[in-house]
Amino acid sequence: MADLIGADLATRTLPLAGFHGGSGAASLSAAAPATRLSLRAKPDAVSALSLALGLSLPTRPKTSASAHGRHALWLGPDEWLVIDENGADMMGAVASSGVLHSATDISHRNTAVIVRGRGAEVAINGGCPQDLSLGIFPVGACSRTVLGKAEVVLFRTAEDTFRVECWRSFAPYVSGLLNEAAEDAGN
Amino acid sequence: MLLIYCPYCEEERSELEFRQAGDAHIARPTNMTEMTDEEFEAFFFLRDNVKGLTYERWRHLNGCGRFFNAARDTVSDKFVTTYKAGLPKPDISTLRPATEATVETYEATESNAK
Numbered sequence: 001m002a003d004l005i006g007a008d009l010a011t012r013t014l015p016l017a018g019f020h021g022g023s024g025a026a027s028l029s030a031a032a033p034a035t036r037l038s039l040r041a042k043p044d045a046v047s048a049l050s051l052a053l054g055l056s057l058p059t060r061p062k063t064s065a066s067a068h069g070r071h072a073l074w075l076g077p078d079e080w081l082v083i084d085e086n087g088a089d090m091m092g093a094v095a096s097s098g099v100l101h102s103a104t105d106i107s108h109r110n111t112a113v114i115v116r117g118r119g120a121e122v123a124i125n126g127g128c129p130q131d132l133s134l135g136i137f138p139v140g141a142c143s144r145t146v147l148g149k150a151e152v153v154l155f156r157t158a159e160d161t162f163r164v165e166c167w168r169s170f171a172p173y174v175s176g177l178l179n180e181a182a183e184d185a186g187n
Numbered sequence: 188m189l190l191i192y193c194p195y196c197e198e199e200r201s202e203l204e205f206r207q208a209g210d211a212h213i214a215r216p217t218n219m220t221e222m223t224d225e226e227f228e229a230f231f232f233l234r235d236n237v238k239g240l241t242y243e244r245w246r247h248l249n250g251c252g253r254f255f256n257a258a259r260d261t262v263s264d265k266f267v268t269t270y271k272a273g274l275p276k277p278d279i280s281t282l283r284p285a286t287e288a289t290v291e292t293y294e295a296t297e298s299n300a301k
Binding site: 061062075076077079129130143144145146151 | 188195196197198200201203204249250251252253
């Protein structure tokens with residue numbers, strides 16, 4: 001076995017590390033690392049999984065539930081994206097639920113860009129055809145959709161703030177496209 | 188841009204989020220091992236390709252991910268209705284497929300374009 005004393009330890013390079021961009025109307029920044037879960041379950045398992053995760057899994061389209069930095073986003077009738085900004089071990093939590101479900105840790109598959117500012121809607125609409133006006137897409141609304149050629153999950157965390165989740169391999173494209181669109185959104 | 192109503196998301200979304208997935212309501216044979224090649228060909232490959240109202244499977248691929256069924260007019264590309272997978276065909280008499288007269292042709296809509 002090789003002697004590791006004095007060896008340089010590998011450091012993890014985050015996708016979009018140090019990324020900042022956008023314009024005065026819509027600023028862009030990389031979201032902090034988070035743990036993420038792709039969760040699928042039938043309706044009869046929802047209450048037990050909600051209990052295990054400490055929040056109520058939403059069952060209405062385009063809605064989310066949040067508690068203590070943990071967000072459960074409705075993606076489909078039996079599918080959720082759960083994000084924990086504190087990096088908690090959610091795989092362990094759902095494993096203790098005792099009900100049939102499918103959970104996959106996708107913490108490192110996804111990364112996120114935070115779009116903030118009065119032009120945030122315009123910036124995202126640069127590549128996404130969904131209606132993001134406050135009446136149709138209120139705070140807390142979420143949706144899997146497209147941004148140009150990439151699939152993203154939109155999550156409105158405040159009136160002027162969106163979290164744009166994308167696969168890490170799409171991160172350069174998504175951040176680049178949002179950067180261009182943010183400049184079009186004005187200063 | 189075409190808007191398609193997803194019965195699971197309960198709202199209209201851009202066509203960019205959807206993929207067509209072939210004909211709907213195909214009765215799959217239960218005796219596949221006993222079928223002749225001709226019968227299998229008829230079930231597996233042959234489709235009606237109708238002009239007018241047709242029933243198709245669609246998938247909200249970049250949305251909720253669910254398959255659903257749609258009644259669509261192949262002449263006008265208009266969606267007459269969409270409904271959840273597993274539901275029976277909606278009553279055709281209540282659906283109004285587009286006629287030749289209601290189709291938006293290039294000549295009718297773009298003929299003034301220089």
